[in-house]
Amino acid sequence: MRRRLSKTSYWAVGIFLLALAVRLVYLWQMKSSAWFDAPMMDAEYHDQWAQAIISGKDFTGGVFFRAPLYPYFLALVYRIFGHDYLIARLIQFLMGSFSCVLVYFLAKRIFNRRTAAIAGVAASLYGVLIYYDGELLIPVLLVFLDLVLILSLLWADQKPSYARWGVCGAVLGLSALARPNILLVGAALVVWMIIRSKNRGKAAGSKSLVCFVLGAILVVSPVTIRNYVRGHDLVLIASQGGMNFYIGNNAGSDGASAILPGARATWWGSYDDAREMAEKASGKSLKPSQVSRYWYIQGLKFATGEPFAFLKLMVKKFALFCNGNELSNNRDFYFFARSTLLLKLLIWRRIVYFPFGLMVPLAILGIILAHRERKKVVVLEIFLLFYMLSIILFFVTARYRVPLIPIFILFSAYAADRLIFQIKQRKFLELAKYAGVFLLVCIPVNLRIPGYSDSNPGQAHYALGVTYAERGDMIRAEEEYQAALSFDPAISEAYVNLASIYGDRGDHQRSLEYYQTALQMGADSAFVLYNIGIEYYNQGFMDQARESFESSLAIRDDNPQAHYLLGETYGRMQMPEQAIKQYQDAIRQDSSYAMPFYRLGMIYNQMGDRQKAIDNLEEFLRLWQGDREQVAKVVELVEKLRNATGP
Numbered sequence: 001m002r003r004r005l006s007k008t009s010y011w012a013v014g015i016f017l018l019a020l021a022v023r024l025v026y027l028w029q030m031k032s033s034a035w036f037d038a039p040m041m042d043a044e045y046h047d048q049w050a051q052a053i054i055s056g057k058d059f060t061g062g063v064f065f066r067a068p069l070y071p072y073f074l075a076l077v078y079r080i081f082g083h084d085y086l087i088a089r090l091i092q093f094l095m096g097s098f099s100c101v102l103v104y105f106l107a108k109r110i111f112n113r114r115t116a117a118i119a120g121v122a123a124s125l126y127g128v129l130i131y132y133d134g135e136l137l138i139p140v141l142l143v144f145l146d147l148v149l150i151l152s153l154l155w156a157d158q159k160p161s162y163a164r165w166g167v168c169g170a171v172l173g174l175s176a177l178a179r180p181n182i183l184l185v186g187a188a189l190v191v192w193m194i195i196r197s198k199n200r201g202k203a204a205g206s207k208s209l210v211c212f213v214l215g216a217i218l219v220v221s222p223v224t225i226r227n228y229v230r231g232h233d234l235v236l237i238a239s240q241g242g243m244n245f246y247i248g249n250n251a252g253s254d255g256a257s258a259i260l261p262g263a264r265a266t267w268w269g270s271y272d273d274a275r276e277m278a279e280k281a282s283g284k285s286l287k288p289s290q291v292s293r294y295w296y297i298q299g300l301k302f303a304t305g306e307p308f309a310f311l312k313l314m315v316k317k318f319a320l321f322c323n324g325n326e327l328s329n330n331r332d333f334y335f336f337a338r339s340t341l342l343l344k345l346l347i348w349r350r351i352v353y354f355p356f357g358l359m360v361p362l363a364i365l366g367i368i369l370a371h372r373e374r375k376k377v378v379v380l381e382i383f384l385l386f387y388m389l390s391i392i393l394f395f396v397t398a399r400y401r402v403p404l405i406p407i408f409i410l411f412s413a414y415a416a417d418r419l420i421f422q423i424k425q426r427k428f429l430e431l432a433k434y435a436g437v438f439l440l441v442c443i444p445v446n447l448r449i450p451g452y453s454d455s456n457p458g459q460a461h462y463a464l465g466v467t468y469a470e471r472g473d474m475i476r477a478e479e480e481y482q483a484a485l486s487f488d489p490a491i492s493e494a495y496v497n498l499a500s501i502y503g504d505r506g507d508h509q510r511s512l513e514y515y516q517t518a519l520q521m522g523a524d525s526a527f528v529l530y531n532i533g534i535e536y537y538n539q540g541f542m543d544q545a546r547e548s549f550e551s552s553l554a555i556r557d558d559n560p561q562a563h564y565l566l567g568e569t570y571g572r573m574q575m576p577e578q579a580i581k582q583y584q585d586a587i588r589q590d591s592s593y594a595m596p597f598y599r600l601g602m603i604y605n606q607m608g609d610r611q612k613a614i615d616n617l618e619e620f621l622r623l624w625q626g627d628r629e630q631v632a633k634v635v636e637l638v639e640k641l642r643n644a645t646g647p
Contacts, residue, residue: 127343
């Protein structure tokens with residue numbers, strides 16, 4: 001006799017197919033975007049890290065700076081299917097679709113089937129979830145793991161067993177390997193388990209707690225051990241925490257910008273500058289854990305030294321967290337949403353910020369209405385409260401709050417279910433109360449917070465220009481950079497990139513003008529002065545080139561290319577001793593840099609020091625990966641020098 005699928009199964013399959021269909025439509029629409037195969041910032045970092053993993057290269061150079069789970073997940077996809085952005089996104093869309101099914105099962109377990117249906121459909125059509133499912137970023141993995149964690153907690157709490165609590169701890173550990181802030185939720189869950197154990201016997205409760213903690217430790221400890229073995233430093237998961245804490249807690253913080261004061265606004269530049277500033281202040285070399293500790297201490301000094309300013313900042317971050325505006329720190333969220341028809345329909349700002357600006361008021365109403373289901377929703381409330389706190393303690397962006405979207409959807413679906421019930425029962429007084437609560441929350445959530453715009457077209461055009469430049473389309477890149485400056489003339493990087501384009505075209509005067517403007521707009525002075533030096537060098541103005549290279553190196557000495565070009569400048573100015581020093585500095589900073597060895601060999605040959613000439617030219621031959629014609633000439637020269645030197 002055949003077994004028929006239950007209504008639950010039909011709903012689960014239907015929600016999965018709906019979610020997947022919507023995401024496939026989005027995939028088809030976004031495929032034509034210039035950004036599809038050009039990941040930027042965090043997505044580019046993950047992409048490069050994943051490629052390094054499958055090629056066996058050490059991308060991090062010691063302990064993990066960022067939590068490693070997502071890059072290793074991406075590397076697994078690349079290992080199986082090749083480096084294919086389409087396949088990677090398709091797999092993430094499958095995972096995101098299954099997360100919508102988990103939302104359905106979670107709502108059904110806690111509330112009822114109608115609430116579950118509303119929640120599952122809402123998750124399937126929630127534009128922000130769809131967007132992040134298609135990015136090479138952590139949220140798609142976090143949402144899935146955190147939903148599994150909550151379901152496993154309810155499963156273990158309903159029928160406790162040591163194995164089930166161990167599974168809960170293991171899932172928590174996996175989530176922590178994706179983003180460690182979940183550990184604050186884990187600490188709250190430990191307290192909850194202790195309180196629950198009073199009703200179930202302390203002995204059983206203690207063993208369950210041990211299993212929960214042990215499950216998390218077993219998953220996290222291999223990363224901790226790896227960090228200690230590879231970096232000789234005790235770092236639990238990643239060393240980024242202290243830097244991020246200070247970014248979100250200093251006198252100049254706006255609570256949303258992911259920029260370390262005084263550091264370059266680039267991935268590796270910010271990382272290197274954070275370490276250098278910490279070491280300079282400490283007066284010694286620091287391990288990654290010590291760098292992180294330094295920045296934690298600086299953030300705590302601000303909190304204790306300026307408590308009112310710190311409290312004001314925390315209130316601001318809470319307001320940013322609850323606000324409907326989707327604050328982005330990678331790609332302009334609303335600008336990109338307008339590039340596809342699907343997201344244009346699902347994410348917008350008119351009277352309200354849709355969908356977050358409607359979902360949060362509904363969710364607050366749902367939380368209030370669910371007070372009778374307190375025992376059922378307590379895990380959701382713990383997760384919501386402490387995960388929110390883990391974000392506010394650092395800084396707020398749209399993608400950091402994505403893991404909480406399913407929780408908001410669950411409560412808002414419950415509120416919608418109660419509204420439907422009251423309408424059917426014609427209880428208009430209750431409906432009026434609900435409407436009052438909704439409006440009371442809806443108005444502040446949808447207010448624009450001064451200083452935080454919905455969109456920054458200037459930065460969006462600049463990012464698009466970078467994408468076109470990476471693809472070699474310099475005409476469109478120039479158009480986008482100019483469009484960026486028309487919206488925001490203070491984007492210094494746009495001036496730098498335009499200057500580079502004009503320099504490559506031979507328009508050196510215009511290039512220099514843009515570089516000078518970039519300096520006035522606060523661009524990275526060392527980098528800009530280095531490029532100005534290149535322009536002067538290419539035009540044959542050696543005095544100006546020397547002055548620019550020296551000024552660049554006075555600001556930041558760790559640039560072997562600048563040392564090499566300064567050596568070239570001295571060489572053309574007939575100053576061999578100064579040239580030798582610069583070539584040696586370039587080699588000191590990068591021993592694999594071949595050309596300084598070649599130049600040193602040639603200078604020593606001219607000076608009559610044949611042995612030094614031979615030594616440097618042989619090192620050049622060992623390192624050089626360029627054309628064979630030059631290699632043949634150098635080999636011939638080395639042979640002549642050896643014959644002239646004799647045995």
